[in-house]
Amino acid sequence: MTMRLVAAELVESRQILPGQWLQSFHAPELATGSRAGQFVHVRTGDYSGLVLRRPFSINTADPATGIVTLHFRTVGRGTEWLTRVREGEQIDMLGPLGRPFEVDPRSHNLLLVAGGLGMAGVRMLADEAVRDGRQVTILFGALSASHVYPSSLLPDEVEYVVATDDGSLGHHGYVTELVPGYEAWADQAFACGPHPMLKRLAALAAGRRGRLGVAKLGRKRGGQTDPLGSTAARRKTFLQVSMEQTMGCAVGACLGCTVIGVNGMLRVCREGPVFAAEEISWEAIS
Numbered sequence: 001m002t003m004r005l006v007a008a009e010l011v012e013s014r015q016i017l018p019g020q021w022l023q024s025f026h027a028p029e030l031a032t033g034s035r036a037g038q039f040v041h042v043r044t045g046d047y048s049g050l051v052l053r054r055p056f057s058i059n060t061a062d063p064a065t066g067i068v069t070l071h072f073r074t075v076g077r078g079t080e081w082l083t084r085v086r087e088g089e090q091i092d093m094l095g096p097l098g099r100p101f102e103v104d105p106r107s108h109n110l111l112l113v114a115g116g117l118g119m120a121g122v123r124m125l126a127d128e129a130v131r132d133g134r135q136v137t138i139l140f141g142a143l144s145a146s147h148v149y150p151s152s153l154l155p156d157e158v159e160y161v162v163a164t165d166d167g168s169l170g171h172h173g174y175v176t177e178l179v180p181g182y183e184a185w186a187d188q189a190f191a192c193g194p195h196p197m198l199k200r201l202a203a204l205a206a207g208r209r210g211r212l213g214v215a216k217l218g219r220k221r222g223g224q225t226d227p228l229g230s231t232a233a234r235r236k237t238f239l240q241v242s243m244e245q246t247m248g249c250a251v252g253a254c255l256g257c258t259v260i261g262v263n264g265m266l267r268v269c270r271e272g273p274v275f276a277a278e279e280i281s282w283e284a285i286s
């Protein structure tokens with residue numbers, strides 16, 4: 001679907017974790033046309049009268065109710081402003097923007113890996129996958145128990161496994177340490193979180209085939225491979241990552257959101273925010 005400018009009415013706003021908010025908006029045009037991995041550019045005000053747009057992953061989208069949710073952390077005046085919007089008020093949302101996650105139709109078992117607010121980047125994929133009859137495991141990493149995304153906000157069908165840096169809940173350590181236990185089970189993996197986490201996952205994914213001794217999921221057809229970055233190539237890849245990046249225009253014009261890819265610069269807002277892990281030049285990512 002093409003992007004559009006939508007007046008989204010706030011229906012519910014609540015703080016779900018320290019400094020983290022979940023807001024529901026009535027925006028049927030977005031709820032119907034959006035796919036997991038895409039984002040909206042939201043016009044936020046602040047107390048100086050400055051008006052800017054800020055990107056947010058579409059956390060969930062329900063065509064039946066017309067409700068779209070955003071999950072964000074208050075990090076500055078724009079997000080502070082958003083927490084003070086009242087129920088019934090409308091805000092401008094531009095979207096859906098960016099390219100979505102691409103699930104191979106042959107994949108039954110999906111591994112979702114999220115670090116902190118990265119949950120917002122993969123959350124909608126859990127809904128889509130459950131709806132399509134796939135098995136979903138979410139591995140989630142946070143600083144401590146008080147920062148763990150509530151399981152009550154996930155579909156019942158999802159297996160939810162938590163790691164905390166301080167060991168106050170679940171696995172004591174990084175969420176990436178849980179991944180090897182699932183690499184034989186998973187047909188594909190989808191991740192969102194801090195860049196070091198994604199980099200570690202990319203390294204794990206690169207060695208996975210060798211460890212498992214399995215053939216590549218995407219085989220050559222007629223001697224041709226799908227071009228890197230194409231939808232077909234992404235659909236066949238094991239690991240897709242959603243890159244969080246600051247943005248300016250969010251529509252591909254300002255080059256304010258680039259990351260270094262193996263074939264040159266990539267715009268997170270346009271070629272992403274979802275990429276196949278092989279598209280990214282991980283040595284350049286810190």
Ligand code: FES
Nearest residue numbers: 248250254255269
């Ligand atoms: S934010 Fe302007 S090109 Fe991506």
